[in-house]
Amino acid sequence: MPNIQFLNPDAIGRPIAPYSNITRVKAPEFLFIAGQVGMDKSGKTPADFEGQCAQVFANIGAALASQGAGFPNIVEFTTYLVHWQDIGKSWNTAREYPRLFPGGGYPTNTLLTVERLVREEFLIEVSAVAAL
Amino acid sequence: MPNIQFLNPDAIGRPIAPYSNITRVKAPEFLFIAGQVGMDKSGKTPADFEGQCAQVFANIGAALASQGAGFPNIVEFTTYLVHWQDIGKSWNTAREYPRLFPGGGYPTNTLLTVERLVREEFLIEVSAVAAL
Amino acid sequence: MPNIQFLNPDAIGRPIAPYSNITRVKAPEFLFIAGQVGMDKSGKTPADFEGQCAQVFANIGAALASQGAGFPNIVEFTTYLVHWQDIGKSWNTAREYPRLFPGGGYPTNTLLTVERLVREEFLIEVSAVAAL
Numbered sequence: 001m002p003n004i005q006f007l008n009p010d011a012i013g014r015p016i017a018p019y020s021n022i023t024r025v026k027a028p029e030f031l032f033i034a035g036q037v038g039m040d041k042s043g044k045t046p047a048d049f050e051g052q053c054a055q056v057f058a059n060i061g062a063a064l065a066s067q068g069a070g071f072p073n074i075v076e077f078t079t080y081l082v083h084w085q086d087i088g089k090s091w092n093t094a095r096e097y098p099r100l101f102p103g104g105g106y107p108t109n110t111l112l113t114v115e116r117l118v119r120e121e122f123l124i125e126v127s128a129v130a131a132l
Numbered sequence: 133m134p135n136i137q138f139l140n141p142d143a144i145g146r147p148i149a150p151y152s153n154i155t156r157v158k159a160p161e162f163l164f165i166a167g168q169v170g171m172d173k174s175g176k177t178p179a180d181f182e183g184q185c186a187q188v189f190a191n192i193g194a195a196l197a198s199q200g201a202g203f204p205n206i207v208e209f210t211t212y213l214v215h216w217q218d219i220g221k222s223w224n225t226a227r228e229y230p231r232l233f234p235g236g237g238y239p240t241n242t243l244l245t246v247e248r249l250v251r252e253e254f255l256i257e258v259s260a261v262a263a264l
Numbered sequence: 265m266p267n268i269q270f271l272n273p274d275a276i277g278r279p280i281a282p283y284s285n286i287t288r289v290k291a292p293e294f295l296f297i298a299g300q301v302g303m304d305k306s307g308k309t310p311a312d313f314e315g316q317c318a319q320v321f322a323n324i325g326a327a328l329a330s331q332g333a334g335f336p337n338i339v340e341f342t343t344y345l346v347h348w349q350d351i352g353k354s355w356n357t358a359r360e361y362p363r364l365f366p367g368g369g370y371p372t373n374t375l376l377t378v379e380r381l382v383r384e385e386f387l388i389e390v391s392a393v394a395a396l
Contacts, residue, residue, distance in 0.1 A: 009330030012323045013305040015298065016382065022327050023296040024396075032155040032208040032261070034147065035242030041145040059144045063154050066141030076296040078391075080244055084380040110299030110391045112344055113380040116216040116245040118148065127210075127242045129296070132156075164287040164340040164393070166279065167374030173277040191276045195286050198273030212376055248348040248377040250280065259342075259374045264288075 002027035002131035004075060006105025018094035019109035023075040027131035031073070033063050035080065035127040037117060049086045049123045053093045056126050057100070064130060071100040073130040077109040080125045084113040090124065134159030134263035136207060138237025150226035151241035155207040159263035163205070165195050167212065167259040169249060181218045181255045185225045188258050189232070196262060203232040205262040209241040212257045216245040222256065266291030266395035268339060270369025282358035283373035287339040291395035295337070297327050299344065299391040301381060313350045313387045317357045320390050321364070328394060335364040337394040341373040344389045348377040354388065 004027070006020035015021055036059040038052025039045045046052055064070050081090060090111065097106060107128075117125050136159070138152035147153055168191040170184025171177045178184055196202050213222060222243070229238060239260075249257050268291070270284035279285055300323040302316025303309045310316055328334050345354060354375070361370060371392075381389050 007330065009327060011305065011326035011330060012300070013303055013307060019298055021298050021300075022331065024293065024331060025296070026293045029156065029158040030207075032157070032240045034151055034153050034240035035244075036144070036153075039145055041143065043145060062143035063141060066139065066143060067154065067156060075294075078242075084384075087382060108296045108298035108391075110342075110344075110389065111382055112299075112378050112389075114244050114246050114378050118219060118243055120216075125242065125244075127240075161288065161290045162339075164289070164372045166283055166285050166372035167376075168276070168285075171277055173275065175277060194275035195273060198271065198275060199286065199288060210374075212374075246376050246378050250351060250375055252348075257374065257376075259372075 002073065004131055006107060017091050018097055019106050021108065023108050025075045025131045029132040031067055031130040031132060033060060033128040033130065035125040036060050037122040037125050045121055049089055050092065052123050053090065056124055057093060057096065060126065060128055067132065069130055069132055072103050073132060074107040074128050075131050076129040077107055078127045079109055079111045080117065081113050082117060082123050086123060134205065136263055138239060149223050150229055151238050155240050157207045157263045161264040163199060163262040163264060165192060165260040165262065167257040168192050169254040169257050177253055181221055182224065184255050185222065188256055189225060189228065192258065192260055199264065201262055201264055204235050205264060206239045206260050207263050208261040209239055210259045211241055211243045212249065213245050214249060214255050218255060266337065268395055270371060281355050282361055283370050287372050289339045289395045293396040295331055295394040295396060297324060297392040297394065299389040300324050301386045301389050309385055313353055314356065316387050317354065320388055321357060321360065324390065324392055331396065333394055333396055336367050337396060338371045338392050339395050340393040341371055342391045343373055343375045344381065345377050346381060346387050350387060
């Protein structure tokens, strides 16, 4: 069983979105999850940002479930957006967080706006590291 | 000896390029390899993308070999390109993969197009995590 | 106690800035530190790049100190800049490195120029992995 702690020390500012500044982890095993985009297993990608976000998290959830794990096993997210105007909308996925992370804490996240993802229609990509 | 599994669960789409969606790893020791660019040890950088790709992989291979490891020890790649038009060409490196990864599976990869690397002439940079 | 080695094998070129090509680590526990920006705990962000750099490193130092660790525990940095023109200035932070890393070696770093960070005024963001 991994020992995972999500920490926000007082000495640095509170995170400005739903993530933690530090994840401390002691675990015998790790999962590296390749950046997931908003494409489902049939190859379909919603045109809108929020639809893509939902699919990204569905893909990450499916990757975790395939290994007997869930969102509370995540120790690090890295989020890549194509349009900075979507940053605010990306926090909306946090509406799902209380359900995904029933323990209350959230993993670290680093959010970046880059020039392009693998295909032009992809608006968000999230990679993750999990501990088992 | 590390225990490394490259996994592509059915519940998410097949990777659209030669990488795996998940690497599962149990290992006593890890290598973090700084982003490698297409410059050789004498400081020369080929002008073309494919020449730079070959040098990037030569550098990563040399970094691994210096620690008694090889490509099958890689658990995660992150690939940064400057021009999205090079994305297709970047898959060409996969022609080498059957030789580099004789076990058959490939590590996770997250591919991003960014604005610039450390020097203007660098067209690709790849960082990696390996398990020993 | 983690066993951390910073390595620069001869077979690849010397790093072109103050970082190592490889960190080799054997450790029972890891910290993932979310990308830190140049904002202090009161919410203030210096307008200039060098002021933001100093705050980024102060935040990372505070995150490490909160867990009984310090800069020598860092195994990997990833540095994101918004303006490539700041790349040269970013090496200036290395003036502090002999004090931060008294053992002499420096962790790996991957430096990227991206389109934007979470807020327009942020000019640099650094994420880190540390070993305990």
